[in-house]
Amino acid sequence: MHDFTMKINEYLPLREVVFHTLRDAILRGELEPGEHLMEVQLANKLGVSRTPIREAIRQLQTEGLVIMTPRKGAVVAEITREDLTDVLEVRITLEKMAVALACENINQEEIARLKKCQQELENMLGNEKLTEIANKDEEFHDIIYEASGNKRLIQILNNLREQLYRYRIEYIKDEQKWVILVEEHNALIVAIENKDVDEAKKVIRKHIDNQRQTILENLKIN
Amino acid sequence: MHDFTMKINEYLPLREVVFHTLRDAILRGELEPGEHLMEVQLANKLGVSRTPIREAIRQLQTEGLVIMTPRKGAVVAEITREDLTDVLEVRITLEKMAVALACENINQEEIARLKKCQQELENMLGNEKLTEIANKDEEFHDIIYEASGNKRLIQILNNLREQLYRYRIEYIKDEQKWVILVEEHNALIVAIENKDVDEAKKVIRKHIDNQRQTILENLKIN
DNA sequence: CTAAATATATATGTATACAAAATACAAAAT
DNA sequence: ATTTTGTATTTTGTATACATATATATTTAG
Secondary structure, eight states: OOOTTTTTTOOOOHHHHHHHHHHHHHHHTSSOTTOEEOHHHHHHHHTSOHHHHHHHHHHHHHTTSEEEETTTEEEEOOOOHHHHHHHHHHHHHHHHHHHHHHHHHOOHHHHHHHHHHHHHHHHHTTTSOHHHHHHHHHHHHHHHHHHHOOHHHHHHHHHHHHHHGGGTTHHHHOGGGHHHHHHHHHHHHHHHHTTOHHHHHHHHHHHHHHHHHHHHHHOOOO | OOOTTTTTTOOOOHHHHHHHHHHHHHHHTSSOTTOEEOHHHHHHHHTSOHHHHHHHHHHHHHTTSEEEETTTEEEEOOOOHHHHHHHHHHHHHHHHHHHHHHHHHOOHHHHHHHHHHHHHHHHHTTTSOHHHHHHHHHHHHHHHHHHHOOHHHHHHHHHHHHHHGGGTTHHHHOGGGHHHHHHHHHHHHHHHHTTOHHHHHHHHHHHHHHHHHHHHHHOOOO
């Protein structure tokens, strides 16, 4: 029998399409920090009306990617060193919370997924494009988020990651750091499997700290 | 000479006005969880067009107060016991982070504000309306947030508080708990002034835990 | 030549119109 | 009686028009 549920829900509101288009453009740097987002111009460029553009821009605002001023419009958010430090500081705190909860709540199926993901990540190093590796690394952390069981925590962590999206490649670029990354992930798996909360927190703190250092080093902003 | 800067920036976009109106209506319970928000109906009721209504509803969505489904519309979010537990859990983590940072970064002026605020709070107990007391209590915590110096942390904590707004009166109602509240606040001031991070974390955890217990007790939801 | 003033253009804010999908409901079929 | 199907109505999605504020260019006063 055929699967009729397959093509269901293929619909995406234009505002969503526009949102993702603009978001990607910002993260790729095609729309530069400080650049003015003009509704009519974008509408013409994307072949839609102003309405979905406006709604997409508002969504971008809540993600922190653009700054809106009433009657002046929206500009691509400048990310300052201070902003990034703040975000990363909060992220460390919440990642520690996530692994602590994961130690308590993770099940066998999730542990298996974690190991499988880690194995795939190791196999990709040197063979795949950096973005693919970065995606796999994010997947690894996603599994831990999910295992925490706290939906609000997951939501906030996903949003924080969004802010760092522009820099996620940077810390994968350096091949010398791959071995450290792999080691830290493995240490994390062991700690979580043993329900060793303190160890897990220690490892994740180190892990994110490394990323922080790399991101801040590669930052060409004030 | 007259103050011409006074009436400057009096302008609020309609979407902001509508947003606050709808938000209050939800928090007051006039718009009940599960209730469908219909654009034309709200537009007629508030005497504006659909455009600002739509934009306000989207803002409410990002605050977690409504749930939107494409082509179906928006409903007031049901707050489940699980949601609340999740929010409060995250809040404890972030409040601990806030007091820890406050211990490091707070200055004399802020400590003075904290003490003044606490004094005002004590004077209000029994004399003022509960909402006024709740406001003053929020002000107390706001000073600590600010003293942390982490803007992202402040933003997230403010957003989490938003979610709990409906219940903030509950834990002020019980007069027997006032003495505990005052004690905890004072203990917090001492700990922060002494830069005693561990003690401050301990106190704030207890403080929020008490609120959590009261909120969950008073909860009439699943 | 500079700076204030004014006119012009451009952008956002808001309202409205039209299209398409979802829902409600009644009639028909089983 | 229950399900199905067709139709009317409601509702959201998107486009567009108009009003008003802001930015830009131009003119004019000093």
